[in-house]
Amino acid sequence: MDFYIQVLISGLLLGGIYALISIGLNLIFGVVRILNFAHGELVMLAMYGTFWLYKLYDLDPYLSLVVVLPAMFLFGVVLQRFILQPVLTTSGVMKMFTTVGISILMQNLALILWKGDFRAVQTFYSMSTIKFSGLIISIPRLVAFGAALLSIILLYLFLKYTYVGKALRAIVEDHATARLMGITVERHYLLAFGLGALFSALGGTLMMPFSSVYPTIGGPFTALAFVIVVLGGLGSMGGTFLAGLFIGVIEAFAGTFVSPGLKEAIYFVIFLLVLMVRPQGLFGMGRGTEEIGLK
Amino acid sequence: MLNLKGIDCFYGDFQVLRDLSLKVEAGQIVALLGPNAAGKSSTLAAISGALPYTKGEINFCEKPIKGIKPEKVVDLGIALVPEGRKLFQTLTVRENLELGAYSRHAREKRGKTLQQVYELFPVLKDRSSQTAGSLSGGEQQMCAIGRGLMAQPRLLMIDEMSLGLSPILAKQMFTMVQEIAAIGITIFLVEQQVHHTMRVADYTYIIEKGHITMSGPTKEIAANEHVKKTYLGM
Amino acid sequence: MKKYTLWIAGGLGALLLLLVPLYFKSTFVLHIYTLTFFYIGLTAAWNIMAYGGNLSLGHASFFAIGAYVGALLYVKLGISPWIGLTGAVAASFVGGMILSMPLIRLRGPFFTLATIAFTEVLRLIAIDWRDLTHGSAGLNIPFDLGWLNLTFKSGAPFYYIALALAVGSVWLSRWVRYSALGYHLRAAASDDQAAEALGVDFNLVQITALLISATLTAVLGLFYAFYSYVLEPATLFSFELFSLQPALNAIIGGMGTVWGPVIGAVFMTPLGEFLRFYLGTIQQGLNYVVYGIILIMTVRFFPGGILSLLTPLGVRFKRWIGDTGDNQ
Ligand SMILES: Nc1ncnc2c1ncn2[C@@H]1O[C@H](COP(=O)(O)OP(=O)(O)OP(=O)(O)O)[C@@H](O)[C@H]1O
Ligand SMILES: [Mg+2]
Numbered sequence: 054m055d056f057y058i059q060v061l062i063s064g065l066l067l068g069g070i071y072a073l074i075s076i077g078l079n080l081i082f083g084v085v086r087i088l089n090f091a092h093g094e095l096v097m098l099a100m101y102g103t104f105w106l107y108k109l110y111d112l113d114p115y116l117s118l119v120v121v122l123p124a125m126f127l128f129g130v131v132l133q134r135f136i137l138q139p140v141l142t143t144s145g146v147m148k149m150f151t152t153v154g155i156s157i158l159m160q161n162l163a164l165i166l167w168k169g170d171f172r173a174v175q176t177f178y179s180m181s182t183i184k185f186s187g188l189i190i191s192i193p194r195l196v197a198f199g200a201a202l203l204s205i206i207l208l209y210l211f212l213k214y215t216y217v218g219k220a221l222r223a224i225v226e227d228h229a230t231a232r233l234m235g236i237t238v239e240r241h242y243l244l245a246f247g248l249g250a251l252f253s254a255l256g257g258t259l260m261m262p263f264s265s266v267y268p269t270i271g272g273p274f275t276a277l278a279f280v281i282v283v284l285g286g287l288g289s290m291g292g293t294f295l296a297g298l299f300i301g302v303i304e305a306f307a308g309t310f311v312s313p314g315l316k317e318a319i320y321f322v323i324f325l326l327v328l329m330v331r332p333q334g335l336f337g338m339g340r341g342t343e344e345i346g347l348k
Numbered sequence: 349m350l351n352l353k354g355i356d357c358f359y360g361d362f363q364v365l366r367d368l369s370l371k372v373e374a375g376q377i378v379a380l381l382g383p384n385a386a387g388k389s390s391t392l393a394a395i396s397g398a399l400p401y402t403k404g405e406i407n408f409c410e411k412p413i414k415g416i417k418p419e420k421v422v423d424l425g426i427a428l429v430p431e432g433r434k435l436f437q438t439l440t441v442r443e444n445l446e447l448g449a450y451s452r453h454a455r456e457k458r459g460k461t462l463q464q465v466y467e468l469f470p471v472l473k474d475r476s477s478q479t480a481g482s483l484s485g486g487e488q489q490m491c492a493i494g495r496g497l498m499a500q501p502r503l504l505m506i507d508e509m510s511l512g513l514s515p516i517l518a519k520q521m522f523t524m525v526q527e528i529a530a531i532g533i534t535i536f537l538v539e540q541q542v543h544h545t546m547r548v549a550d551y552t553y554i555i556e557k558g559h560i561t562m563s564g565p566t567k568e569i570a571a572n573e574h575v576k577k578t579y580l581g582m
Numbered sequence: 583m584k585k586y587t588l589w590i591a592g593g594l595g596a597l598l599l600l601l602v603p604l605y606f607k608s609t610f611v612l613h614i615y616t617l618t619f620f621y622i623g624l625t626a627a628w629n630i631m632a633y634g635g636n637l638s639l640g641h642a643s644f645f646a647i648g649a650y651v652g653a654l655l656y657v658k659l660g661i662s663p664w665i666g667l668t669g670a671v672a673a674s675f676v677g678g679m680i681l682s683m684p685l686i687r688l689r690g691p692f693f694t695l696a697t698i699a700f701t702e703v704l705r706l707i708a709i710d711w712r713d714l715t716h717g718s719a720g721l722n723i724p725f726d727l728g729w730l731n732l733t734f735k736s737g738a739p740f741y742y743i744a745l746a747l748a749v750g751s752v753w754l755s756r757w758v759r760y761s762a763l764g765y766h767l768r769a770a771a772s773d774d775q776a777a778e779a780l781g782v783d784f785n786l787v788q789i790t791a792l793l794i795s796a797t798l799t800a801v802l803g804l805f806y807a808f809y810s811y812v813l814e815p816a817t818l819f820s821f822e823l824f825s826l827q828p829a830l831n832a833i834i835g836g837m838g839t840v841w842g843p844v845i846g847a848v849f850m851t852p853l854g855e856f857l858r859f860y861l862g863t864i865q866q867g868l869n870y871v872v873y874g875i876i877l878i879m880t881v882r883f884f885p886g887g888i889l890s891l892l893t894p895l896g897v898r899f900k901r902w903i904g905d906t907g908d909n910q
Contacts, residue, residue: 088691088692088695136878139882140881140882143881143885144690145690145691146637146690146691146694147881147885148691148881149691149694150637150829150833150877150881151877151878151881151882153639153826153877154873154874154875154876154877154878154881155874155878156874157822157826157870157871157873157874157877158870158871158874158875158878159874160867160870161867161868161870161871161874162867162871164866164867165865165866165867165868165871169866216446216450219439219443219446219447220447220450222436222438222439222443223436223439223447226436226437226438226439227434227436229398230430230434230436231436231447232398232417232418232419233396233398233418233419233422233427233428233430233434234419234422234447234448234450234451234495234499235419235420235422235423235450235451235452235454235499236419236447236450237419238419268867276699276702279695312710314706314709314710315706315707315710317702317706318702318703318706318707318710321699321700321702321703321706322703324695324696324699325684325696325699325700325703328684328687328688328692328695328696328699329683329684329687332687332688332692
């Protein structure tokens with residue numbers, strides 16, 4: 054019994070980070086209406102950033118957030134402004150093809166610049182755990198989960214109560230009408246993309262104390278984030294959070310009970326099933342989804 | 349105040365507006381009447397900057413506004429209440445109203461404007477924390493007009509306000525429009541509901557197939573035989 | 583008159599292509615030609631779905647299905663690939679039916695995502711099913727010369743096979759384009775309400791296109807397996823090689839037209855091989871950097887592809903070759 058609880062807890066802890074990364078994707082999707090295929094590469098870039106700050110300047114991963122988060126926000130803004138904004142009026146698939154191009158580009162630039170090696174950060178707390186009535190919980194994972202939860206709550210409050218947050222929600226619903234209100238839609242796109250990148254970066258950096266980075270690590274994160282966003286519902290932040298936890302738990306159990314090679318296959322099957330049965334997701338919005346190909 | 353001169357406008361190959369000219373004088377209620385698909389909404393889209401036009405020009409307060417984006421047009425003092433309300437369904441009534449004041453000049457004063465809108469439509473105050481999607485049709489229309497007023501416009505354009513409203517409610521709404529005009533806001537009404545419109549409008553334009561076919565003080569238009577037959581069903 | 587010149591030009595071109603193996607003994611040159619023909623076929627097959635507005639990023643799945651079914655029937659049961667073709671077609675048909683389930687509810691980018699997920703599932707199964715596929719290490723097709731075994735001493739026979747496949751694929755794609763099916767596909771792509779009102783079942787039309795596209799891709803996959811001898815999931819299910827590349831070729835040449843995919847494949851395949859051999863050896867990954875840039879630039883600066891760049895030259899050319907060019 055304890056064993057199951059142990060697996061469940063590690064799944065939930067992992068799921069928190071997945072939720073964080075996926076919320077970034079969902080925000081970008083909801084506001085800018087772009088399916089960002091390069092999302093995992095944003096995570097990858099943040100992980101490398103954390104690694105190099107540690108390696109070159111001996112900066113602790115948690116402290117490196119001070120540099121990594123603003124840098125990745127800016128990176129997201131630049132991507133949106135100079136690469137995606139110009140193709141905003143083309144079809145959804147063409148926009149996605151552009152992000153596929155960005156993904157290939159970033160992946161291979163990382164390979165060229167930093168080689169294919171696995172890079173890890175070894176801190177004094179990397180292996181530290183707390184024991185709690187027979188359960189062993191990794192401290193960096195617990196910290197990551199806590200930080201993920203906190204930032205998701207902050208995002209929720211931001212969207213709910215600030216004027217800019219309300220404008221973002223209005224754009225999610227109907228960007229043409231939002232424009233009539235005087236909302237500078239393109240500028241809010243920059244903000245949303247920056248925030249989306251920031252959230253994935255946060256997820257990436259928080260993972261660094263207990264995992265390693267390599268150029269192709271982004272692919273699985275992109276896949277994971279898409280599964281979670283679709284499962285939780287496009288445009289639904291709460292749904293994404295729950296779906297993130299759910300997928301984390303599935304992963305933890307699948308890793309223990311299913312052939313590890315088929316672990317990922319399970320996500321994709323879930324993804325396909327959700328798309329077939331309830332494409333708007335479990336908590337998703339109905340409105341606006343036709344425009345990007347759900348009916 | 350608003351002056352459209354010889355507008356030509358296309359959706360692809362399809363010409364929706366043909367050499368369209370009209371004027372809205374300050375302080376008046378001006379109506380644009382016409383059958384389905386005549387190009388009424390397209391005219392409003394062209395004014396609000398959402399639809400580019402190939403020929404002609406539009407002046408607002410003597411200044412050309414061609415090429416100005418919709419989000420900036422509202423800064424100039426032109427607000428549009430779109431056809432079908434287009435409220436942000438998942439946002440609350442209050443949030444909808446607040447967002448109406450997003451443009452630069454209206455933003456600071458939004459608390460005060462909100463109180464004025466609540467005075468005009470007390471029901472919105474009662475419903476303020478309800479989502480807009482849960483309002484009744486009439487309430488939604490009030491919320492949409494309220495949202496337009498939040499931009500502190502000098503010119504308020506309302507597209508098919510009476511759509512989907514009961515006759516009694518529609519009548520009340522037209523009375524509300526007169527009240528709004530009394531505050532000093534110029535009103536450009538686009539309608540198919542001819543009777544009520546003609547009751548409140550000072551000046552009327554008739555649009556057919558993208559072209560203004562008739563215009564004049566409302567009384568004269570109402571007396572016209574063609575209008576009587578086709579629009580008033582007399 | 584126009585038809586006449588067309589036939590002469592076509593005949594001359596065909597003759598030249600037939601003579602290539604006699605002049606170029608270099609296996610590298612022959613390989614580039616052969617690969618180009620395979621990609622013309624793949625891109626034309628991919629494009630059949632694009633007529634209906636559905637862009638796949640998962641054609642590697644059908645390619646690998648064809649390759650695995652044909653090769654495994656041969657390796658494990660000794661069945662000639664010529665007979666194995668029926669198996670490849672049948673299996674890809676079933677695969678296409680499965681993929682058409684999400685197609686009924688999805689369009690645009692979400693359908694594209696579904697094609698990716700579908701391919702990933704198959705790829706992971708192929709890697710995991712070691713008894714059958716030998717996992718990620720892959721398995722070789724034994725070298726046993728003979729037409730029946732699709733195994734040859736020189737590169738020439740496969741050159742001709744690939745040429746025939748390319749011609750056949752383009753012919754099929756052209757036939758689809760101008761048939762009632764093609765007309766309905768374009769109506770579906772532009773979401774033509776009038777056509778739907780007339781009783782055109784858009785789902786049926788799109789699924790038919792998917793099945794044609796899938797089975798044709800599987801046939802190409804089978805021949806490719808015997809051309810390359812090696813069956814490994816990393817190659818056959820490769821996103822870059824067989825899912826993205828046909829899409830990229832089509833976009834670059836001119837998606838949704840008959841000749842765009844041909845132009846795209848003829849342009850991109852030698853370029854891709856060149857980049858792989860020269861840049862890829864200087865620095866691993868450099869060739870894909872160029873690919874990423876090409877993809878981003880194409881979508882941004884000429885989303886209509888090379889064919890649209892050639893206008894008005896293209897209009898005249900298309901009229902000349904009898905392509906009325908009324909694409910979406
Ligand atoms: N986005 C668009 N693309 C193509 N055609 C359009 C578009 N919007 C409107 N049209 C066409 O332009 C014509 C005029 O449309 P418009 O909406 O301006 O008419 P309207 O007078 O407002 O009609 P209604 O009273 O029904 O609202 C119609 O024939 C319509 O089909
Ligand atoms: Mg209208």
